[in-house]
Amino acid sequence: MEKPTKYMMVIDKIKEWIDNGDIKPGEKIYSENEMAKMFNVSRHTIRQAVGELVHEGLLYREQGAGTFCSSTPKSKNNISDQTNVEKLRGKNIGIITTYISDYIFPSIIRGMESYLSSKDYSLILASTDNDIEKEKQCLEAMLKRNIDGVIIEPTKSSSYNPNMHYYLELEQKNIPYLMINQFYSQLQPPHIILNDEKGGFIATEHLIKNGHEKIIGIFKTDDLQGVYRMKGFIRAFRQNQIPFFNEMMISYSTEDLDHVLKEKLENLFADTNNLPTGIVCYNDTIALLVINILREKGINVPDDVSVVGYDDSYLSEASEIKLTSITHPKMQMGIDAAKWIVSTIENNNNNEQTSIIYEPELVIRNSTKKIN
């Protein structure tokens, strides 16, 4: 796999083309092969970079025709450039998510943006990096601004949240808020979430139905999403009467992602004679990390080990081995969240609907395989 710097270099270069007007809205960009030669990197790297830019909204794909420059080329920058956007329009919606420009978040935020801008609302974006202290700062900043509503993705939702009173302050000020992906239970807030327990269950059951018994689950447990996926993982074992075994679950926190988790996995896969046959991952990022470590050890996915991702992100198709993953409506969640907040504001903070729960589905690709 190419170093991340090459991937970033490609992204920066394409952004430069767009910013300079070298590629104009609606114009087709170079093919993967052309760019691979141009930048002297693998097609895999090009595919990942283009995937990222598609998810940021700078490029779009047309089936069979190729990849094109979007009609709102600087959309991502516009969103982040808060002061500009605010001055243009009347009503402001604050958006606080753990991340903004990574992974599945651009899709969710594009969904919000598409609906909110059509209704002449502007977005004020802020991210917490899944850090409680940063969430506090975001909430304080939002409360100081003249916002009309807030959409929030909780931070470290599997522990007690000490910023509870800021949410109560929002209520006190009659500013409606909606939580997405998960919610803090004490507040019983309106929420739009995914049935993550079911997602964990169907990811695991897919492996069980394909003859796997020695299945490991890797879950991020500082967010409730991971706690629920783990719950579904355990239920799949129980319901199918698959025996439990030691170290069948690996848990990690946001802070562990850079080093600790990689070390844990290296140790886990050290004895190549004693590997699991299947691995259920918290998300696609972890699935790719696992596949990478296995590749370094000469272990083939899916021939030796099957790996299931989660989120059906752009990563699931950008990698060499296309990931079997759990899909859910990401952009739709953004749209639905935006619709909810606008309708609540326009009905004087009344909204009968207090929750939407999406059902996840399995997408089978090449990272999983039947065994005997």
Next chain:
Amino acid sequence: MEKPTKYMMVIDKIKEWIDNGDIKPGEKIYSENEMAKMFNVSRHTIRQAVGELVHEGLLYREQGAGTFCSSTPKSKNNISDQTNVEKLRGKNIGIITTYISDYIFPSIIRGMESYLSSKDYSLILASTDNDIEKEKQCLEAMLKRNIDGVIIEPTKSSSYNPNMHYYLELEQKNIPYLMINQFYSQLQPPHIILNDEKGGFIATEHLIKNGHEKIIGIFKTDDLQGVYRMKGFIRAFRQNQIPFFNEMMISYSTEDLDHVLKEKLENLFADTNNLPTGIVCYNDTIALLVINILREKGINVPDDVSVVGYDDSYLSEASEIKLTSITHPKMQMGIDAAKWIVSTIENNNNNEQTSIIYEPELVIRNSTKKIN
């Protein structure tokens, strides 16, 4: 209030009488007045010490008649003396709770003991002090012993529990387990709990119905019990349309109990012109702590500030100001837990019943008052 050492001294002295046979099973002990003179302490201290011993099962009260020595004088020691008990009987039930001999735990454990011993089961007690590492040690120790079932009160249940695999190991070994007070959600275990959300709600609504609006809630948030009580507290505000205000909720962890919380409360009550009119406490221990701090400042409970406890423990009647508190069946929980585990073992690990949820009730005493 007397120093805790005096209280402990009285307890030790009475235990000594029982151990030496100075007071025999069924014999009445000295009156509160007599002992107060004897030990040169207040009647209040005597009442607390006797309350504790009643809850430990060493003494029992007969209404109108006085307090007597129990027929199984060394019952508490016998329970803790694990090897002795184990040799006597055939089947062993492990009990892992956060605490054993404090607060409401003696009542719960006596309930278990009374049923289990009647069925010729013995108890192996262990406590975690609400520490994850100690829970791990307890579980490892239980798994090494020849236990037939385990009753567990979760440790730090509002965060992810890293000892999950020990519970799966219990399942793998076909050892039934039951969780009490709360449960780890991933495991979906059979459980016997209290509706703590409702408890928090009725404690708060009691104050609201008595004209209070500036009500503070103090909750322990490293256990789900406290998280749910806080949830009920917030719901009572919302449902009665009481305005939220800053610092209406104080949260603390097990480790904060000794110093941090006391400091927080001292600060909170520093400005005696700006006091809340009502305080909802996580439990009776906190209620007494609050009353103490207020007393030091010359603030009267309930004339100036109303205080609600929780658990209806022996403390609620032992203190000078009898506590309005939330009551729930403590000994019955122990009996029900013991019945469940015995019936599950005797039905080859099958039990249709997977949960019991008790409804809490308010007991109104002297620590709360109507205001205009």
